[in-house]
Amino acid sequence: MTFPHSFRTLAALVLVVLLAGCATQQPYDYSAFKESNPASILVLPPVNKSPDVKASYSVYSHITLPLSEAGYYVLPVAVVDETFKQNGLMNAEEIRDVSPNKLYEIFAADTVLYIDVTEYGSSYKIISSEVAVTATATLVDLRSGKELWKGVARASSAEQQQNSGGGLAGILVTALVNQVINTLSDRGHEIAGIASQRLLTSNPVNGILPGPRARPISAR
Amino acid sequence: MNVTRTALVLLALIAAATLTGCVTPPQPLYYWDGYQQQVYQRFENTSSAEEQIAALEESAQKARAADRTLPPGFHAHLGMLYAEIGKPDQVRQQFETEKAMFPESAQYMDFLMRKFAK
Numbered sequence: 281m282t283f284p285h286s287f288r289t290l291a292a293l294v295l296v297v298l299l300a301g302c303a304t305q306q307p308y309d310y311s312a313f314k315e316s317n318p319a320s321i322l323v324l325p326p327v328n329k330s331p332d333v334k335a336s337y338s339v340y341s342h343i344t345l346p347l348s349e350a351g352y353y354v355l356p357v358a359v360v361d362e363t364f365k366q367n368g369l370m371n372a373e374e375i376r377d378v379s380p381n382k383l384y385e386i387f388a389a390d391t392v393l394y395i396d397v398t399e400y401g402s403s404y405k406i407i408s409s410e411v412a413v414t415a416t417a418t419l420v421d422l423r424s425g426k427e428l429w430k431g432v433a434r435a436s437s438a439e440q441q442q443n444s445g446g447g448l449a450g451i452l453v454t455a456l457v458n459q460v461i462n463t464l465s466d467r468g469h470e471i472a473g474i475a476s477q478r479l480l481t482s483n484p485v486n487g488i489l490p491g492p493r494a495r496p497i498s499a500r
Numbered sequence: 501m502n503v504t505r506t507a508l509v510l511l512a513l514i515a516a517a518t519l520t521g522c523v524t525p526p527q528p529l530y531y532w533d534g535y536q537q538q539v540y541q542r543f544e545n546t547s548s549a550e551e552q553i554a555a556l557e558e559s560a561q562k563a564r565a566a567d568r569t570l571p572p573g574f575h576a577h578l579g580m581l582y583a584e585i586g587k588p589d590q591v592r593q594q595f596e597t598e599k600a601m602f603p604e605s606a607q608y609m610d611f612l613m614r615k616f617a618k
Contacts, residue, residue, distance in 0.1 A: 320604040341540035348572050349529055353604035356573030358542045359580045359612070366615070388607035469540070493529065 308486040313428040316421045318390035319492045320353040322383060325361055325372040326395035326415065335400035336372050338469045339415055342476035343395070350482035351494025355389055384422040391428065394418045395479075399434070401468040411467045412436035413475040419488065429488055433479035435471050531568035533559040539577065549584045556581070572602055576609065 323343050328336040340357055347354045363386065369375050376394065383392055399414035414434040420427050482490040538555055541547050547555075556578050563570050579594030592613060599609040 337543040338540070341536060341543055344539065344571065344573055345532060345536055351529070352572075353602045354572045355605065355608060356576040356580075356598075358539050359573070359576050361543075362580060363612075363615075386608070386611060389604075495526070495529070 308429070310429070310489060312421075312426050313419075313489055316390070316424070316426065316428050317492075318352070318419075318421065318428070320355065320389045321347055321391050321393050321419070322355045322360065322387045322389035322422070323347070323357060323393045323395065324375050325357075325364070326397050327372045327376055328400070329396055329398045330400035332401040332468065334468065335397040335413075335472075338400070338466075338472045339395060339397050339413070339476055342469075342473045343393075343480055346477045346480035347393075347488075347491075348493075350480065350488055351491030353491075353493070355387055360387070380420065380422045380425050389422055392420050392422050394420065400472065410436055410438040411471050412438070413468065413472045415472075415475055415479055417479055431479055431487065433475050435474035435478060437467065437471055529569070530571035531559070531563040531566060532571055533562060535559060535571055535574055535577075542577075542581075549581045553578065553581050553585070569601070572605075573598070575601065576605065576612070579612070 323340070326336045326339045340361070344354045344357055364370075364375050369378070380392060383389070394417065396416045397413070398416065399412055401413075402411050412434060413436075414432070416432040417430070418427060419429040480488060482488055482494065534555055538552055538559075542552060556574070560570060560574075560578075575594045575598035579591045579598065582590040582594060595609045595613050599606050
């Protein structure tokens with residue numbers, strides 16, 4: 281008599297734990313993002329905090345695709361980089377210090393996206409063959425200076441490629457990224473593509489919101 | 501009776517799960533082709549401006565043939581490369597195209613035309 285009872289209690293407990301596990305992710309507060317309703321994004325050259333000097337421009341050359349497919353106008357990254365160089369700003373740290381006012385004056389974008397690459401390549405050897413990339417992003421309104429969104433993503437060669445998330449938009453961008461990386465032999469750059477996609481695809485779970493050029497939800 | 505019903509529900513669930521796995525992704529908004537690789541090559545300096553222009557012009561032709569839209573920044577990037585080999589007419593044309601396709605770029609394109617096309 282007591283045995284099935286305690287079994288039932290146990291089952292209930294397991295269920296509670298499982299449900300709680302699903303609920304731990306706090307929904308992101310998008311009120312500032314929605315209020316700003318940006319159409320264009322100026323992405324600055326990422327600041328590299330990994331030991332690999334290639335990290336910054338590897339990630340920088342990947343970010344246009346996910347953000348554009350999310351429905352934003354992304355200012356041309358190589359041209360933006362050239363503009364900074366012609367103005368004497370040669371590295372990402374110096375560029376990071378340019379004030380939002382000055383950025384708005386030249387680029388007239390609605391927002392600026394700051395990226396940090398915190399892990400790139402095989403710097404942390406958990407498994408000897410692992411190549412991993414981690415990046416964080418912060419979206420700031422260039423007119424008000426308000427932070428609109430923050431995200432972090434990691435990709436690693438030691439995982440299965442299937443669970444990249446992001447629903448249909450995720451599948452789409454995965455397909456596009458795979459198309460690009462299949463032609464490359466540079467493993468770090470390849471993993472950087474997956475990390476960039478995870479970071480910047482308009483993901484329903486705490487991701488960047490779809491921009492004005494995105495297809496209506498029903499068509500996606 | 502009850503067992504068959506459970507089995508049917510289970511089958512339906514498996515079918516649904518299998519089908520969701522096979523959903524074909526929607527068509528991308530833009531025709532990417534080799535644009536992202538060209539941006540990377542530009543940063544890595546692994547090919548000349550002429551080679552990069554040739555690759556991008558080929559992509560542009562394929563996009564026209566497929567009646568697809570080139571991604572944001574494509575024409576501006578091409579304009580910058582034309583500036584490097586001293587072709588001011590093409591520079592202006594590419595920046596104007598970027599501006600027409602994406603009015604969000606207007607102020608920056610005007611800034612670039614003042615700088616490059618001098």
